[in-house]
Amino acid sequence: MSPFSSVNVAETLERTAAEVLELMCFAMVDESSGEERPALEAEARVAFRGPTTGELRIRAYGDVIGELAEGMVADDELAQAECLDAWGEVGNVLCGGVLPVLHPDGIYDLAAPAVATEASETQLTAVGACEIEVDGGVVSVELFVAGVEKTP
């Protein structure tokens, strides 16, 4: 059973992600159309420890992170490293926004974001996911926790 089972995790992820992308990056967000995703551009993983151990993972598909980073600082000549730094910070802010909603009494420590341009694997169990469309592509958000048995 998920420690976050008392709330709708996917709905919380989607609502918080939309808020973060709109406020931080001035992005236009929309519900996923369900069409096939473009190629993976980057992912950011933010591990957390507390009453529950886990990880929030956001992935950008298409041509997304440059647009979002540009929105953050109003600069259209950003280096790839700056775009990846921005993507990590989006993940950090998103994780920091999601956990208090899912577990209001929990005290969590967040690790620094791990950003990569290739998909990583995890042994943790997914407890919720969402997908939203932004300018240039798609953003997916997934929440994983440790020690939760997968439901059959």
Add this chain to the structure above:
Amino acid sequence: MALNVLVVDDSLMMRRMVCRALKSGGMPIDDIAQAANGKEAQDSILEGRTFDLVCLDLNMPVMGGLDLLRWLRTTEPHQTLPVIVVSSEGNVDRIEEVKSLNAAMIRKPFTPEQLVRAFLEAVA
């Protein structure tokens, strides 16, 4: 009077975002210095640089924002240095400690208007 501001955050892009929000908000700023963690900020202060306001993230490597804030509040002459904590921290206990250390707090993601309002209240 133009003010000297120190922005402390481990994300370069977040530091740029804070700087941009303050400048575009028309704040009376002379200079904005940056530090990537609490230790860099502490070193800068110990070297004698003076600041009128600190914008401070909490969750950073090497030395976190709460440790820097506790140090400021116990070290002459920085006890009354205005500090705005700009963080995604959602834990009630930590937020209460920030407030008990006489710092303002705004949550990430923030709007430029929220930061400007906090700036004006902090330096009033």
